[in-house]
Every structure is written in structure tokens, then in C-alpha cells.
Amino acid sequence: MKTVSENTCFGGTQGVYTHASEVCGVDMTFGLFLPAEAQDGPVPVLWYLSGLTCTHENAMVKAGAQGWAAEQGIALVFPDTSPRGEGVANDDAYDLGQGAGFYVNATQSPWAPHFRMWDYIATELPALIGETFAVDMDRQAITGHSMGGHGALTLAMSLPGRFRSVSAFSPICNPTNSDWGRKQFTAYLGADEAAWAAHDASLLMAERGFDGPVLVDTGTKDQFLDLLRPETLAHAMTARRQEGTFRMQKGYDHSYFFISTFMEDHVTFHAEALYAD
Amino acid sequence: MKTVSENTCFGGTQGVYTHASEVCGVDMTFGLFLPAEAQDGPVPVLWYLSGLTCTHENAMVKAGAQGWAAEQGIALVFPDTSPRGEGVANDDAYDLGQGAGFYVNATQSPWAPHFRMWDYIATELPALIGETFAVDMDRQAITGHSMGGHGALTLAMSLPGRFRSVSAFSPICNPTNSDWGRKQFTAYLGADEAAWAAHDASLLMAERGFDGPVLVDTGTKDQFLDLLRPETLAHAMTARRQEGTFRMQKGYDHSYFFISTFMEDHVTFHAEALYAD
Numbered sequence: 001m002k003t004v005s006e007n008t009c010f011g012g013t014q015g016v017y018t019h020a021s022e023v024c025g026v027d028m029t030f031g032l033f034l035p036a037e038a039q040d041g042p043v044p045v046l047w048y049l050s051g052l053t054c055t056h057e058n059a060m061v062k063a064g065a066q067g068w069a070a071e072q073g074i075a076l077v078f079p080d081t082s083p084r085g086e087g088v089a090n091d092d093a094y095d096l097g098q099g100a101g102f103y104v105n106a107t108q109s110p111w112a113p114h115f116r117m118w119d120y121i122a123t124e125l126p127a128l129i130g131e132t133f134a135v136d137m138d139r140q141a142i143t144g145h146s147m148g149g150h151g152a153l154t155l156a157m158s159l160p161g162r163f164r165s166v167s168a169f170s171p172i173c174n175p176t177n178s179d180w181g182r183k184q185f186t187a188y189l190g191a192d193e194a195a196w197a198a199h200d201a202s203l204l205m206a207e208r209g210f211d212g213p214v215l216v217d218t219g220t221k222d223q224f225l226d227l228l229r230p231e232t233l234a235h236a237m238t239a240r241r242q243e244g245t246f247r248m249q250k251g252y253d254h255s256y257f258f259i260s261t262f263m264e265d266h267v268t269f270h271a272e273a274l275y276a277d
Numbered sequence: 278m279k280t281v282s283e284n285t286c287f288g289g290t291q292g293v294y295t296h297a298s299e300v301c302g303v304d305m306t307f308g309l310f311l312p313a314e315a316q317d318g319p320v321p322v323l324w325y326l327s328g329l330t331c332t333h334e335n336a337m338v339k340a341g342a343q344g345w346a347a348e349q350g351i352a353l354v355f356p357d358t359s360p361r362g363e364g365v366a367n368d369d370a371y372d373l374g375q376g377a378g379f380y381v382n383a384t385q386s387p388w389a390p391h392f393r394m395w396d397y398i399a400t401e402l403p404a405l406i407g408e409t410f411a412v413d414m415d416r417q418a419i420t421g422h423s424m425g426g427h428g429a430l431t432l433a434m435s436l437p438g439r440f441r442s443v444s445a446f447s448p449i450c451n452p453t454n455s456d457w458g459r460k461q462f463t464a465y466l467g468a469d470e471a472a473w474a475a476h477d478a479s480l481l482m483a484e485r486g487f488d489g490p491v492l493v494d495t496g497t498k499d500q501f502l503d504l505l506r507p508e509t510l511a512h513a514m515t516a517r518r519q520e521g522t523f524r525m526q527k528g529y530d531h532s533y534f535f536i537s538t539f540m541e542d543h544v545t546f547h548a549e550a551l552y553a554d
Contacts, residue, residue, distance in 0.1 A: 007532050007534040007535070008528040008530065008535070009535070009537070011538070061338075061533060062339060064341040064537065066534070066537070066538075067341065067537065067538070067541075219285070251285040252284075252285045253285065255284050257284040257286035257291050258284070258285070258286070260286070260341065260343070261286055261287045261288070261344070264344075
């Protein structure tokens, strides 16, 4: 693992690191914020999964999460959204290939060898972080935006006991019925839709739910509401009697101006779960 | 004036606007955050002047200022750092020409016709904003980062009565004795150093000071300390008995991770002055 940069930030350290990923077969980059408390021992950690076109950097510089994480003594992980670089397949579209890993393990050519973001986020990166940094892997929570909200919700529901709480900002809620999903699942997972259901937050919510609190925020002026389909997740959460809060925030759109506005709420929400006995 | 974008943000609106600048002779772009209170009447305003290479956008998306401004009911203006576009002179260096206006009115060729950032910030843009938006131009404060800290300090001291308070993040404090200054002043103002003194915060502080509170933050690990020369401003402030606070923040560097960490302090500082009787 190599240190790309470390900046003092809100009394802690905002680092950027690269490592040779076995799972993805390329070097991967991630951001990690450690609050001052990490100098004295392992701290809880909140994962932030980013959306289409993003790298590890977008949320790290625009979401305003570090201040609230510092206040709560919580670490933040900002993974990349796909493998990248020469030799990694790509597509001219912004929503397929590099920057658009969709948090699945691709089984189809040309994506299969490198696009294994599910295993990367679920297995390889947490192992590396747990071994390397003062982070308490028994106290994890997860959030994300858009495609990253989809990733946060599907990972949280598919790895019972891993995360104490899950939240999402304007998540892709029902990708098996959306152009943000069908195109990518066809490319990465193949035409057999049976393989897609494991990666649809609304279907997973209907089938198994999440053993802990859920918080979802979406803007009423989000320009992608037809693609996000929040109503399917709201229905599934409510029909299941899932513990949680589903909010439509008046006037907000899909941007980081929306995310930063409600970041305090989300970090506070996760802190309550992470510090519960 | 044209609206480029408007995003709901912390209950208010983060807008981006362009207008034909008479002073600069080109279209200029700026960001303006209006808190919710602006719907009910004019609100106080804090100017944020950015540093080298920045546009109106950097601080708008990375400084985390809107949340604190919303809490205080204060508007934020994010001007660009120079004129831009075809027909505007430029230089290959990052620290001269477009993105590096240094908040002066250039008198030298090829910069003179467009590079008039002093008049733009001191006269044209405040007039436009006062006419167009619910902003109370009798309650203004100013801050900035690096080159923008230099701009904030020099404008505040040179326009007595205009700003109630001034602050700066890692400002260029003594440009007449720095490679961040001598090169640019020579290019924009000419070789006669007599014309430079009006744009040196340390010299202005020694000569006239500021009629109000001053707050300056600089990181002890700032990679540009030799160029910023904070010691000259600290000396001038103290020798003058200037009301103010000069802080060296342990471990912080020149980045937006530093700025965002102390943004709450700066907005709160200005709010006290802006809401004083």
C-alpha cells in the first residue's frame, strides 16, 4: 500500500492510498478519514460509496462529511467506483465501465476480469483497512449516493451482521426496472435476469430487509427520479415494516449541494447505531 | 445576467450566474449562496475570494461554507479570480494570467484591458449583486484563501467602512517581498515598486490597519509558508495593536481540508460583526 497524500483535516487525517488489488487485478485508490481519536485506538467506520462517474475523490472533497465524522469520532472510507487504467475495459457512455462498476462482480466479457466491485468492497478493502488502520471492524456502517446508495443498500442487506446501520442519498432503488440498472446488469451479469435480483435494493428489501435502522433521503426536484424509482423502495420498506426513515426533501436535486445539506443527519444517524451497546 | 444553475442547498439556494462585465470587458461568472432568510428580505453578505488557479466553483463546492452561512442567515459570494476566455491574455504559468488576477487593476500590456479584478470586486460586482438579490450591502464582510486572502485583506483595508470584518485562510501576506507577488506585480503593475505597496497586506496593516476585527488562520505545515510570509502580517498587526486574532494551526497545510476545518469559526466570526448593532 502506498500513501498518495495525507492532509490534516478537522483534527484528524484525510489520507489517500493506493494498493494492488488482487480482486480487481489492478491498483485501486481509496480515501480514508481518521479522526483524532484513532491515535488512541480503533474507531468505528462509515463507508461512503459514490455514484456514477465518481472516483474516491468526489465525496472526499465535496460532501462535507469529515467535520461531522470528527465530531462523532468516526472514520470514513471513500472507495473508488470501479477499476481503472490501461488494460481495463471501458465504454464511451458515462454509465458503463470505468466509473460505473455498480458494485457487482461482472461475469461477462469484457468486464469479468477486473470489474469485481462487490468482492472488492465486501471483502478485500475491509480486510486491508482492518489490518492497516486503527479502525474497529466490529463497528461498521454504510452509506452512499445514487449508484453508491444502491451499493450501500444491497451490500448492507446481503451481508447480515456486517453493518449496524445503512443510509443512502438519492439511491438507485430498483435497477432491474430502470435504465440505470438494466443496461449495466445485462453487460456485467448477462441477459438472465435471475442473476440481477441480488442487486436490487427494493427486491432485497421485500425479500429479507435489514436488521437495523435504515435512512433514505431523496430530493423532490431530483432530475433522475424516473431512474431512481424511490417509490419502489418506500413501498418495500413500508410493506415489510422495516425499521427506518424514508424522506423526500423538498426542492433538492441530485447534486452534492443536496448531499452536504443532509450529511450531518446521516453521520449522526450512523453514530447512534455505531455507539449503541 | 444569466442564470447558469440554481441548486437548493441547506434550505437556501446556491446559484451560479454570468454577466457581461464592463470593467473586465468579458463575461464573468460568480457563485452566490442565498440562505432561506433572503426570501423575507435582505440578508448580510460574506465575500469569499479564491486563490491561484481557482474559478468561482472551488470554494463553492469544497469549502463547506453554505451550512454555516445558512445557520447564520448570511449570503456568500464566490467571484472568479480573473477574466477568462478567448481574447484575454494568458501565461503558461499557473500563477500569472487567467486564474491569477491577484485582485489588482493591471496597467501593463498585455494585461491592462481585461485584468481589472480590483474594480470588479470593489465596484462592479457589489453593485450588480445589490441591485439584483436580497442582499443588504450595508452589512458586508470579506474573507479569502491564499491569493484571495491577500485580496480580502487589501480590499478591506483600502475601502474603509465597506466591510465590518475581514478574515483570511493562509493569505499571501507580503507579496512585495515574495515570488507570489513580485512576479505578478511586475507584470500587471510595472517595475515601479511604488505602485505595489497599495496591494501588500502587511504594508497596509502597518500604514492604516482595519477598523474592525481581523481573523487570520494559517497552517503550521503549509507547504507555501515561505511565499505567504505570515510573520510579516503578524508583526504588523501586533505592532499596530490591531484588534484581531492571528492563529497558526498545528499540522494543517494549504488545502481545502484546512479551510473546511476552520470555516465554522470564520463564518461565526463574521456573523458577530454583521449582526452587531
